[in-house]
Every structure is written in C-alpha cells, then in structure tokens.
Amino acid sequence: MPTAPKRAGLLRVLLRQPHRYRSLRGALALASLAIVAAPPLLGLGRLDLWRGDHRFLGEPVTFAKALFGGVLFGVASYLITFVVNAFGGRLFCGFGCPLAQANRLVEQVGAIPAGRPGRGAPIAGSWLFALLFAAAVLHWWIDPRLWLDGSASARAVAAGVLLLGTALIQAHAHRWHWAFCRGWCPVGLYYSVVMxxxxxxxxxxxxxxxxxxxxxxxxxxxxxxxxxxxxxxxxxxxxxxxxxxxxxxxxxxxxxxxxxxxxxxxxxxxxxxxxxxxxxxxxxxxxxxxxxxxxxxxxxxxx
Ligand code: SF4
Ligand code: SF4
Known part of the structure; x- marks a missing residue:
C-alpha cells in the first residue's frame, strides 16, 4: 500500500530539512532495536537452534526454559510500553516502534524522485535498518557465535534467513505500510482502548x-x-x-x-x-x- 499522494507530496517538502522529531524518532527506534538485541547478544537469554546452547539469565537451560525467558522478555517489554502509554498515549507507536520507523525510511526514499541525486543514502539507510531489525530478531533464535564458529552451511542458512527477514521488513514497508498501524497492530490498538x-x-x-x-x-x-x-x-x-x-x-x-x-x-x-x-x-x-x-x-x- 503506497503512501497516500497528498502525504507523499508534503513529505517531499518536509524531508528537505531536519526536524527534532525525526532525529528523536530515529534514536528511539534504534534504542528499541538495541533493547531487543541485547539479551541474546549478551548471552542473557536466547534459544539456540544451531547447537542447542539455550540461555536464561545467562545460564545454560533447556529449550522450554529459554522459551519461557523469551516470553518473559516479551511481557516485560509490553508492560514498559503500557506504562508509557498511560502518560503519552500511543507514543511508542509514533516514536519507538521499529516497524513504523522502517515505513518512514522507505518513505524517505520515495520522497526523492527516481534518477535524482541523493537517493543512495536513504536507500542504504532503509535497508541497513531493516537488516539490523531482522538481525535483532534472528539472534533470539541462534547463538551469534555461529558467524565465527559455524560451518559454511550453517552460516549460509543463517545468512539466508537474515536476508529473507530483511526483505520481508522492506516488503511490509512498501506494500502494507501504515495500514498495519491503522488497523491491524494488536498492540497499538489495545493500548488505545485501555488508555x-x-x-x-x-x-x-x-x-x-x-x-x-x-x-x-x-x-x-x-x-x-x-x-x-x-x-x-x-x-x-x-x-x-x-x-x-x-x-x-x-x-x-x-x-x-x-x-x-x-x-x-x-x-x-x-x-x-x-x-x-x-x-x-x-x-x-x-x-x-x-x-x-x-x-x-x-x-x-x-x-
Ligand atoms: S494551519 Fe496548522 S492546524 Fe491549521 S490546517 Fe494548517 S496545518 Fe492544520
Ligand atoms: S497520528 Fe496523531 S500525531 Fe500523527 S499525524 Fe495523525 S493526528 Fe497527528
């Protein structure tokens, strides 16, 4: 679902100059990704489909216990955004959600007509953000040491999944776009109802x-x-x-x-x-x- 024509026209003007909200939103969306990526990267929690080194609170555990840890992390993240919602409405949707930020980065590309100079940086930025987003999710499922110690085939499979995830995030931003935030995101709509x-x-x-x-x-x-x-x-x-x-x-x-x-x-x-x-x-x-x-x-x- 492409950006509505009137919004696209306005964005072409708005995006010519920096704005405090855009800078803040970029920083907060990256912070959200860092929060998602931190537990597996620090070895605090993950499920390891590569060699079964599942973790919960930094300790080796069974798959079921690691899964429980992942669910716990999801619930804790939910509660934090719920508290934010009590004060700022859907502020997380507007400023912290990585999926919404992926939409915005794709819109930044669309705001520069094809063939004009200056499209390279926003294109690279939107793909890099999608790649980081996909990597943050993927490392809940594989030990990051796979990239150093894994066999060639294990690394190839992980790279394929990573690229597929990146492409899906880009496809969402291009096709489904704000329709998800408008009508389908269960988290955002639940927040709207309760507060x-x-x-x-x-x-x-x-x-x-x-x-x-x-x-x-x-x-x-x-x-x-x-x-x-x-x-x-x-x-x-x-x-x-x-x-x-x-x-x-x-x-x-x-x-x-x-x-x-x-x-x-x-x-x-x-x-x-x-x-x-x-x-x-x-x-x-x-x-x-x-x-x-x-x-x-x-x-x-x-x-
Ligand atoms: S002046 Fe501001 S509030 Fe009034 S219509 Fe224009 S953008 Fe909206
Ligand atoms: S979603 Fe709310 S804050 Fe964002 S443009 Fe619409 S009315 Fe304004």
Missing part, C-alpha cells in the same frame, strides 16, 4: 489556524488532527469503529511538523498544533481537546 485519554498528546489552538489542511493530508493514519474527538468510523482490521480519533492517534507529531512548516513560512505564531503535555492533567487535556475539536468542526462546516 485513550492522556495528559500528553496533540493540542490544537484554533486562533492561528489558516485552514490549509496540511495536517489532515500528512497524517499517516488518516485522522483529522484538529478534530481528534470526532468519531472514527473506519472498518479496517481490528480498528474499533465509533471510537474517537484520540484512540487512533499515534502521537507521531507529523501533523505538528506540517503545521510548523506552513505557519513558520507565513510568519504566523504560535503554531496551531503542538504535541505536548497539558499542565493540568488528563481531564483538562480532554476538555481542551473537545473544545478545540468542536471549534474546528464548526469552522469546517462553515467552509
């Missing part, structure tokens, strides 16, 4: 909005950032229809980036959209969001 209202999230100040709609066009999951309390009626995957946009917002800040670009160019301040914490907590944040959404829907019905 839809947080003090941190998108804030809208109608006073300086010039109704350019750039925020609507750039949203990767097809929300209207100015009207996040409006009901989302989509029928896609696991997405829960009849919940508000707040439930589906990734807290990715793309709409804020677009708004900053448009308003800064025109010398308008303050920026109408921000990604921020409300100083008076969740209830105040929800009230402000509702007022802003009502105001935006009045403006759009009057257009």
């Amino acid at each position: 839809p209202s947080t003090a941190f999230g998108i804030r809208f100040s109608p006073a300086t909005c010039i109704d350019c709609n750039a925020c609507d066009h750039v949203c990767p999951v097809d929300l209207r950032p100015r009207e996040l309390t409006a009901e989302v009626t989509r029928d896609e995957g696991f997405a829960i229809a009849s919940t508000s946009g707040v439930h589906h917002c990734l807290s990715c800040g793309d709409c804020v980036e677009a708004c900053e670009l448009v308003l800064t160019k025109r010398g308008v301040a303050p920026i109408a959209l921000t990604l921020a914490a409300h100083p008076f907590g969740r209830a105040a944040a929800a009230r402000q969001l509702r007022r802003a959404s009502d105001s935006a829907s009045c403006r759009s019905s009057g257009r």
Whole structure:
C-alpha cells in the first residue's frame, strides 16, 4: 500500500530539512532495536537452534526454559510500553516502534524522485535498518557465535534467513505500510482502548489556524488532527469503529511538523498544533481537546 499522494507530496517538502522529531524518532527506534538485541547478544537469554546452547539469565537451560525467558522478555517489554502509554498515549507507536520507523525510511526514499541525486543514502539507510531489525530478531533464535564458529552451511542458512527477514521488513514497508498501524497492530490498538485519554498528546489552538489542511493530508493514519474527538468510523482490521480519533492517534507529531512548516513560512505564531503535555492533567487535556475539536468542526462546516 503506497503512501497516500497528498502525504507523499508534503513529505517531499518536509524531508528537505531536519526536524527534532525525526532525529528523536530515529534514536528511539534504534534504542528499541538495541533493547531487543541485547539479551541474546549478551548471552542473557536466547534459544539456540544451531547447537542447542539455550540461555536464561545467562545460564545454560533447556529449550522450554529459554522459551519461557523469551516470553518473559516479551511481557516485560509490553508492560514498559503500557506504562508509557498511560502518560503519552500511543507514543511508542509514533516514536519507538521499529516497524513504523522502517515505513518512514522507505518513505524517505520515495520522497526523492527516481534518477535524482541523493537517493543512495536513504536507500542504504532503509535497508541497513531493516537488516539490523531482522538481525535483532534472528539472534533470539541462534547463538551469534555461529558467524565465527559455524560451518559454511550453517552460516549460509543463517545468512539466508537474515536476508529473507530483511526483505520481508522492506516488503511490509512498501506494500502494507501504515495500514498495519491503522488497523491491524494488536498492540497499538489495545493500548488505545485501555488508555485513550492522556495528559500528553496533540493540542490544537484554533486562533492561528489558516485552514490549509496540511495536517489532515500528512497524517499517516488518516485522522483529522484538529478534530481528534470526532468519531472514527473506519472498518479496517481490528480498528474499533465509533471510537474517537484520540484512540487512533499515534502521537507521531507529523501533523505538528506540517503545521510548523506552513505557519513558520507565513510568519504566523504560535503554531496551531503542538504535541505536548497539558499542565493540568488528563481531564483538562480532554476538555481542551473537545473544545478545540468542536471549534474546528464548526469552522469546517462553515467552509
Ligand atoms: S493526528 Fe497527528 S500525531 Fe496523531 S497520528 Fe495523525 S499525524 Fe500523527
Ligand atoms: S496545518 Fe496548522 S494551519 Fe494548517 S490546517 Fe492544520 S492546524 Fe491549521
């Protein structure tokens, strides 16, 4: 599923200059990969399909116990992102998820027309990230010492699996793209349901909005950032229809980036959209969001 044409057009402009959210997101997505890769690389936990050197808390164990350790790691990671969700909504989806970052890196390639100079670095970056992602997952299943001590055939099989994983991540980013985040990711949607209202999230100040709609066009999951309390009626995957946009917002800040670009160019301040914490907590944040959404829907019905 390719990037929506209007989002692709905006990205061509936005990606010409660095942005603090992009730098932060790149660092956090790499940190997520490092967290996934650390236990097997440090020998703390893994299943070893190569020579059966399964580990749990650094000790040699049976396959079943190592599998239990892997499940425990998954549950612990889930709980950490769950706590983040309590404060920042789907902040992990917007800033820490490696799969979403793979989408973004592929979009960076697409933002430079074929044949133009400058495509080499983003292409290499997107494949390298996919390779690191695949390697982080693969080493839960094989001892990394295979690359040094393994037979030629064992290394060839592992390399084949690694390349297949890399290609699948790239294929996902090219074909399925944001549809997964929008309707299918069970983790993100579960977080949305259990903690839809947080003090941190998108804030809208109608006073300086010039109704350019750039925020609507750039949203990767097809929300209207100015009207996040409006009901989302989509029928896609696991997405829960009849919940508000707040439930589906990734807290990715793309709409804020677009708004900053448009308003800064025109010398308008303050920026109408921000990604921020409300100083008076969740209830105040929800009230402000509702007022802003009502105001935006009045403006759009009057257009
Ligand atoms: S509304 Fe803004 S922050 Fe939320 S998903 Fe859309 S672009 Fe990202
Ligand atoms: S990008 Fe900013 S100025 Fe443009 S419509 Fe959205 S909120 Fe208003």
